[in-house]
Amino acid sequence: MRRAPAGERRLGRAFFDRSVHAVARDLVGCRLFFDGVGGTIVETESYERDDPACHAYVGLTERTAGLFGPPGRAYVYLSYGIHSLLNAVAEPEGEAAAVLIRALEPTAGLETMRSRRGDRPERELCSGPGKLTEALGVGLEHDGADLSRAPFLLLGPDGKPPAVVTGPRIGITKAVDRPWRFCAAGSPFVSKPWPR
DNA sequence: CATGGGATTGACT
DNA sequence: GTCAATCCCATGC
Numbered sequence: 678m679r680r681a682p683a684g685e686r687r688l689g690r691a692f693f694d695r696s697v698h699a700v701a702r703d704l705v706g707c708r709l710f711f712d713g714v715g716g717t718i719v720e721t722e723s724y725e726r727d728d729p730a731c732h733a734y735v736g737l738t739e740r741t742a743g744l745f746g747p748p749g750r751a752y753v754y755l756s757y758g759i760h761s762l763l764n765a766v767a768e769p770e771g772e773a774a775a776v777l778i779r780a781l782e783p784t785a786g787l788e789t790m791r792s793r794r795g796d797r798p799e800r801e802l803c804s805g806p807g808k809l810t811e812a813l814g815v816g817l818e819h820d821g822a823d824l825s826r827a828p829f830l831l832l833g834p835d836g837k838p839p840a841v842v843t844g845p846r847i848g849i850t851k852a853v854d855r856p857w858r859f860c861a862a863g864s865p866f867v868s869k870p871w872p873r
Numbered sequence: 874c875a876t877g878g879g880a881t882t883g884a885c886t
Numbered sequence: 887g888t889c890a891a892t893c894c895c896a897t898g899c
Contacts, residue, residue, distance in 0.1 A: 722880070730880065740895060757881050758892030764880085777880055807881050817894090849880055868881095875899085886888075 686833035689825050693748030697723045697767040697774035702859045704765070704776055705841050706834040711813040714786030716803065717835070719861040720779040720868060722846045724764075726772060729851035733773030743821050744773040751829070753810075753820040760807030761816050765824055779806045779847075779858075782866040789814075805868040839864070844872040 688707060693700055701723035709715045724731035726744075732754070733744040743752045744766060752764040752775050764775035781803035783790060790802045790812040803809035810816070824831050840862040845853060847868065860867045 724880075732880080735896070738896070754880085755892095755894055757879060758894070760881050762880060779880090805881070846880075850878095876897085878896095879894100882891095884889090884891105 687825060688749075688831045688833060690747065690749040693765060693767045694769055695767070697725050697776060698857060700765070700767040701776040701857065702841055702843075703838070704778070705859050705861050706838040708784070708830075708832045708835060709778065709781060709813075710785060710830040710832075711815055712786075712828045713830075714789045714813050715830075716781040716784035717861075718778060718780075719782050719839075719864040719866045721859045722777040722779055723767075723774070723857040723859075724777065725768075725774045728855070730846065730849040730853075730855075731773070731775075737773075741773065744775055746770060746821075749824055751815075751819055751822045751824055753815065753817055755817060756807065761810045762806045763810050763815050763819075777806060778809065780804050780860075780867045781809050781812075782861075782864060783812070800865050804866055808868075842872045 701721040704718050704721050707718050709718055726733050733741045747770045748767050750766045752766050753761050756762050763778045766775050768774040783802045794812050802812050842860050842862045843856045844858045846858045860872050
């Protein structure tokens, strides 16, 4: 049996079955593709159950049910009535926590991204949570999908994982001070405001 | 059944 | 720097 090259390591359920903050940090440098379109994750944020900014803070509802489900699934929801935001569910089943995927460094399917988002410079294709779902073609219909199965493909870092810097989360009004934003240090592909 | 808030973006001043 | 667009869904009457 062929041993998969290190760079082809797929992330399975076990990767997500632990602290959501550890998962968020380790996802930086991993590679996410949807139907062959995607790139390297350069920015994430973690949300846990006892967190006023987390949707599951209000408890179990039909909308948030996916957050309480098995780890390694997608949680997709609509923000501001316009943007689909992609999260990866973490922690054991019954816990409610997720990692918001905020930005990618595009490496595959750039032309497909441009056909969806307009002819933009590379750094503007996926540098924000709503931008990257549009670029990849991820929508609400993928809520609950298994991230370890097609059309999703989630691989470990290609080589050494990047240095990660943390900072306050973006665009929320509650629990703004918790340092649960994780960015690849020095990457020009993260969303604004850039971490220092 | 009506209301209002939200983990954003892009256009405009 | 400010601000509107736009829609799902939780909450409350």
